[in-house]
Amino acid sequence: MTVREHLDRYDGLRVIDFGGGDQPEPGERVAWRVGIDRDSWRRQRNPVRFGHAFGQFLDAVDPAAVTHLVIGAWDTDDFVISTPVLRLLQHTAPRLPNLKALFLGDIISEESEISWLRHGDITPLLQAYPGLERLDVRGGSGPGLSPISSTELKVLRFESGGLSASVVRAVGASDLPNLQTLELWLGEREYGGDTTVADLAPVLSGERLPALTRLGLMDSEIQDEICTAVAIAPVVARLSELALSMGALTDDGAEALLSGQPLTHLVELDLRHHFMTEPMVARLRESLAPVTMLLIDDAQEELDEEEYGIRLFIEVAE
């Protein structure tokens, strides 16, 4: 996953920019992307506001046929909170009865730093689309989220440079019996990522996530602590895919994984972007050879030498 390119595929479908000129092939199922062209040279004196663009979209397509929707930039200002967009989507729900998958904030670092993207409360939106099977949210420390209940939701992902613990706790307290994929980019405290291992306890127990097969606890500055907790977490036994990538993973975290419960039942273990030593990488490759997709970069990330000493940087923060 990258925050430097717009999505060209979403949930297996081709993403088509509404207003960009491309059209679906006959019979092709696509994900529609709606956003404003925030720094358009041609339109700079008349920025097309998001609501207008979204209205045009609903008029141009058959809304009942829309199953996948990607929301891009919603304002010309970096810092405008998404609340009006969320409200608009909420009120549009009756016209989009078959929406199955929604990506909020396909906005890349060239458009806005992830920490500058602000979301409002997404709980009413989830309630307005009870049939939603997949939700991806990219943005700063928010969004607001209260515990939810859905029998349909199968994929839930939060991309953030600093995910608020309140989101993690709300997910843990939610009732999601059919959730198969949960990905949380936890980020840095400096950018609002205040999640502790204790906040992850309900997720790691897996008691309320009986269908979970893919778990990502990623992009964390406390990646080692997370690995230590994952090494003894009950949920791991039912997973086929585990991602502990993008964070400040060192030999300590890897050692915890190696000395914990067996991981060789996994089909995929993602440990990319790390600060492990070569001998540790070799040990992991040997011990975890049965894992079909063992994703580890050969070399560790370069250390970032800052004024106050060496810092292990996570992949996505600011």
Added chain:
Amino acid sequence: MTEFTVIGSPDDRRVAGFADACRGEGLPPPSVVPWASLLDGTVTTSIPPGLLRIESPGGDPDTDALLRGPGEPTRVSGGARWYAAFTSALDRLRAAVGPGTTWLSDPGDIAVMFDKRRCHARLLAAGVPVPAALGPVTGYASLRAAMAAADCGRVFVKPAHGSSGSGVVALAAHGSRVRAVTSAVRDSSGGYVNSLRAAVYEREDEVAALVDALAPDGLHVERWIPKAGVEGRTFDLRVVVIGGTPTHAVVRASQLPITNLQMGGQRGSLDAVRDKLSAARWAQALDVCAQAAACFPGSLMVGVDLLVDAGLRQFFVGEVNAFGDLLPRLTGLPGGLAEGLDTYTAQVRAAIAREAAPCGT
């Protein structure tokens, strides 16, 4: 036999690269007139007749001292003085050249390309798509005022006479919340020097100090066009246009908004970029580069920096570089006029062909 003369710095790899290309084409090595002799006024002999190529003064420290005055070669400041000395030397060159000389680049074109404000204005007037300019900007306060007036929270601030990304600042600002990515870092004496690793400033007082330090040498400010990504990195394209035809293209990909190869940008996959663009849009991209080059009709070669917007539909010319052909080992676009040729060999052939063509073409 046609002979080349090169105005350059004798030990510079650009000069060596061009001499290699001449040798490869069976031509005698070019005569080299050092920039230093033009700058200090010691050029005594007139320029020999033939084809005259003006090359970058390059990184030669003595030449740099003649252009910018003595000081740390990596310092960011001194652009205004550099430009004054550089254009005066071009004027002296014009006076020293006799009628038997064919200019491969026009000193007037070069002077425009080394003033980003004039270059932008020339492109804009010709209808070439460029990011909207803000300004004039004389310091941080006026920069923020210009951004507010344009309702623009993200800009590129460029020293008017800079090159290779020197002193460029990618700035996002909202109230007192700011984030600036730049090559310029403070040195021990309080000035700014170019760092090969980008610096990030997130305190407004730091950003204000930087912009205020850059401003006296002249600034060109543009809207920050959100650039597309490829293979997980942000990219733009450097397209070399020779004799009006885009011949070479390199993808400059970076984790940073500033993609210059001197600042950690790396060559990315052109195939991957072309896969992302349809064939029609790739042709359109090259056409925009040709349009930009056509604004400099006296120049056999220019290097166009082409920005592709994040939605992969719009193209903008970021800069046009008079000396934008230092791209070692890069060969021409497949199927094009320079397929298999490096940028220097392609220019040698184009210059010879043009010389051999009937008068007036």
